[in-house]
Amino acid sequence: DAKTTQPNSMESNEEEPVHLPCNHSTISGTDYIHWYRQLPSQGPEYVIHGLTSNVNNRMASLAIAEDRKSSTLILHRATLRDAAVYYCILRPVSNFGNEKLTFGTGTRLTIIP
Amino acid sequence: DTAVSQTPKYLVTQMGNDKSIKCEQNLGHDTMYWYKQDSKKFLKIMFSYNNKELIINETVPNRFSPKSPDKAHLNLHINSLELGDSAVYFCASSQTVYEQYFGPGTRLTVT
Numbered sequence: 001d002a003k004t005t006q007p008n009s010m011e012s013n014e015e016e017p018v019h020l021p022c023n024h025s026t027i028s029g030t031d032y033i034h035w036y037r038q039l040p041s042q043g044p045e046y047v048i049h050g051l052t053s054n055v056n057n058r059m060a061s062l063a064i065a066e067d068r069k070s071s072t073l074i075l076h077r078a079t080l081r082d083a084a085v086y087y088c089i090l091r092p093v094s095n096f097g098n099e100k101l102t103f104g105t106g107t108r109l110t111i112i113p
Numbered sequence: 114d115t116a117v118s119q120t121p122k123y124l125v126t127q128m129g130n131d132k133s134i135k136c137e138q139n140l141g142h143d144t145m146y147w148y149k150q151d152s153k154k155f156l157k158i159m160f161s162y163n164n165k166e167l168i169i170n171e172t173v174p175n176r177f178s179p180k181s182p183d184k185a186h187l188n189l190h191i192n193s194l195e196l197g198d199s200a201v202y203f204c205a206s207s208q209t210v211y212e213q214y215f216g217p218g219t220r221l222t223v224t
Contacts, residue, residue: 034211043117043203043215044156085154091210099144099210100169103156 004088009108012078020073020107022088027068030093034101035062035073037084044087044103047073083111116140117216119204125222126194134189134219136204144168145187146205146213147179156203162187191221199223 005023012018024033035047048055048062050071055062061074075082085106091099117138126132138145146169147159161169165181176192191198204216 032211038156041218043205043218044213045215046212049211087156094210099207099213100158100161100171101213102158105155 004090004104006086006088006104006107008105009110011110011112012075013112014080015077018075018078018082018109020075020086020088020109021070022072023070024088024090025069027090028092031090032093033062033064033068033071034089034091035060036087036089036101036103037082038087038106039081039084047086049091078109078111080111080113083109085109117204117206117214119202119216119219121219122217123220123222125224127224128194128196130194131190131192132194132221133191134202134204134221136187136189136216138185138204138206138214138216140206140208140214141185142206142208142214143184144207145181145184146207147187147189148203148205148215150201150203150218152200160187160189194221194223196223 034049036044038044048060050062050064063072085108087103087106089101120135144163146161150156159173160179162181178190181187199222201218201220203218205213207213
């Protein structure tokens with residue numbers, strides 16, 4: 001499985017944008033990029049995913065480099081509820097029912113009031 | 114409404130005992146999973162079932178046996194519990210390849 005590299009921790013001020021980087025230099029052409037987050041004492045929560053193009057949803061935006069070797073999760077206006085561990089995950093294309101998510105160590109995001 | 118629920122939330126037991134963790138999803142999803150998060154917070158997949166059929170079986174001791182009585186339920190039975198089994202166990206479900214929904218977790222402590 002291709003690996004991802006994320007900073008161990010980041011801090012951001014409340015109500016400011018947050019850019020969470022992820023490097024995945026060994027990504028294959030068919031790997032999807034997924035982001036999940038885990039709030040304290042909760043299960044992981046899906047945030048966003050993409051393949052080649054930038055993606056937006058109600059939670060965040062995903063910016064994918066042209067060579068796909070890196071991506072950035074963007075929280076447009078961080079709130080205290082966004083404090084969590086954010087995981088960048090590469091998911092190989094596979095038969096449905098075999099969707100194994102391989103979690104790394106993630107980035108612990110702290111929001112400063 | 115709870116989408117993916119697990120019982121119990123906390124489980125404290127002694128080494129050598131047998132215990133079960135139950136998972137139910139009311140999302141109508143076809144695929145369910147079990148993940149283990151150890152004390153260092155690494156989250157690893159253990160099993161997945163699609164329409165009651167075992168799809169993923171990672172390198173897990175055969176003391177762990179998943180059981181899916183129907184596609185809304187995936188239970189995890191653990192025999193002869195060991196200290197190293199202490200962890201948080203998460204159940205998840207999905208209907209598409211893109212998004213998995215996780216339960217709140219079951220914290221298992223083996224003493």
